[in-house]
Amino acid sequence: MPRYLITNTRLFNGDTVISDSTNILIENGRIAQISETQPPTLPPETITIDGSGKTLIPGLIDAHVHAFREELFLKRAIKYGVTTVLDMHNEPTWFRYLKNIADERDDVADIRSACHAATVKDGWPATLVRVTAKDDSIEELIGKWPDLTRPEAAEEYVTTTIDSGASYIKLFLESGEGFDMPFPVRPLPTPTAEVQKAVVQAAHKYDKITVAHAVDLKSTKQALAVGVDGLSHSCAESIDQECIDAFKRNNAFVISTLTVHASGSGEEQESREWFSRNLPDDEKEKLSSCLKFTHPPILMKNACETIRKLKDAGIDIVCGTDSSLPFPGLLSGVSLHHELWLCVNRCGLTPLEALRSATGITSRRMQIPDRGIIKEGMPADIVLVNGDPTRNIEALDEIVGVWRNGEKFG
Ligand SMILES: [Zn+2]
Known part of the structure; x- marks a missing residue:
């Protein structure tokens, strides 16, 4: 199963906007890590996705x-x-x-x-x-x-x-x-x-x-x-x-x-x-x-x-x-x-x-x-969207990627 790192993204965790610049590591189908700083070392074959200007929301x-x-x-x-x-x-x-x-x-x-x-x-x-x-x-x-x-x-x-x-x-x-x-x-x-x-x-x-x-x-x-x-x-x-x-x-x-x-x-x-x-x-x-x-x-x-x-x-x-x-x-x-x-x-x-x-x-x-919640340890059912749907709901029109159980779809 691929490992993903989404960098510098706005994160809506299902309740609030946690931060405008978060790094989220997805491993073994789950949200492995949420942090403001990038993990210092990453195993090879990690797929990095630039999340700047985008928002990550729960599925x-x-x-x-x-x-x-x-x-x-x-x-x-x-x-x-x-x-x-x-x-x-x-x-x-x-x-x-x-x-x-x-x-x-x-x-x-x-x-x-x-x-x-x-x-x-x-x-x-x-x-x-x-x-x-x-x-x-x-x-x-x-x-x-x-x-x-x-x-x-x-x-x-x-x-x-x-x-x-x-x-x-x-x-x-x-x-x-x-x-x-x-x-x-x-x-x-x-x-x-x-x-x-x-x-x-x-x-x-x-x-x-x-x-x-x-x-x-x-x-x-x-x-x-x-x-x-x-x-x-x-x-x-x-x-x-x-x-x-x-x-x-x-x-x-x-x-x-x-x-x-x-x-x-x-x-x-x-x-x-x-x-x-x-x-x-x-x-x-x-x-x-x-x-x-x-x-x-x-x-x-x-x-x-x-x-x-x-x-x-x-x-x-x-x-x-x-x-x-x-x-x-x-x-x-x-x-x-x-x-x-x-x-x-x-x-x-x-x-x-x-x-x-x-x-x-x-x-x-x-x-x-x-x-419906993004936190460490949860299954990675997540959606990456261009722009900020927490301020403009029409941003949902531009989905960049959907993950279910850590597998990226589309
Ligand atoms: Zn009905």
Whole structure:
């Protein structure tokens, strides 16, 4: 494995800018040394990279994706410096297939998953999948999803899900009310509050955090009332003080997903097109189109206001997109750059705060202590960028190199 020395670079460690002139030695896949002075002697064959005028940041984390079984998803992610993706509902067999690839190879992003999220028969996301899927084989899949109707079943669901590889537990609380889709019933069925509470308690018993899907205000408050640790979407309806207080009471975090809200409501066409400008034609078409399946009050501009208010209240913001291969308006990797840009330009985060939300804060809140941080001894999942993304988020556009486990990609 090659040894790298990156010299005289600005270092953002996932929390703060350590120094404008740091030397970082990468050895055996790890950050071996961080110092202001260059190591006096270096073993031969060390590859030296001049980092002046550049910034080294931790590999970015997209905290909300659906990678399904697409290796391409992980390949696209790492091209944009996204070295870890957090899957928020997937087939355990598909997740394990991808995890094996990620464990064996360093030219793809790493992946963690919630595996099957907690839901009920004919609830979300089965109804969404039925409306959008093109073939009947989908029923076989949906038939395997949890149908949690009794609180007594929660613990078995949690242990089975952890055994199938889940790193955290996800709950679906979606009424479907904000969606322009031909659902057979409204509101859609969801697990009852008693079941939700039992799932959260069981997850905590086994040291796993819980995140809940909710996009409207009522469901967001409901999720917080049963004690979830985080929301997997920013509420896309105007939030009130009661909701902010509930976030504070739980010390809950929020995963932004502004890019999916923008695609859902059809907002932000201009910025989607800007982020797709250099892509090959098929990718450009996917990123510059949109879902347009929600209606007011479910709007991206409300989701931005939520992030702004929660940030002002001191709530942790975690960056995530909800990228998946089928969803238009989103593309793995580049959409996280778009997400960070929206956090800065639409929600008032500073570039430094936005970067924290895709690195150090995610590491802490999603319980992945070996990711999103640069310090000695950590796996070398790092990104070298031209310029200073801690002051100008658009600098992420110029990635010089991406390392995963000390192997340089690109
Ligand atoms: Zn999702």
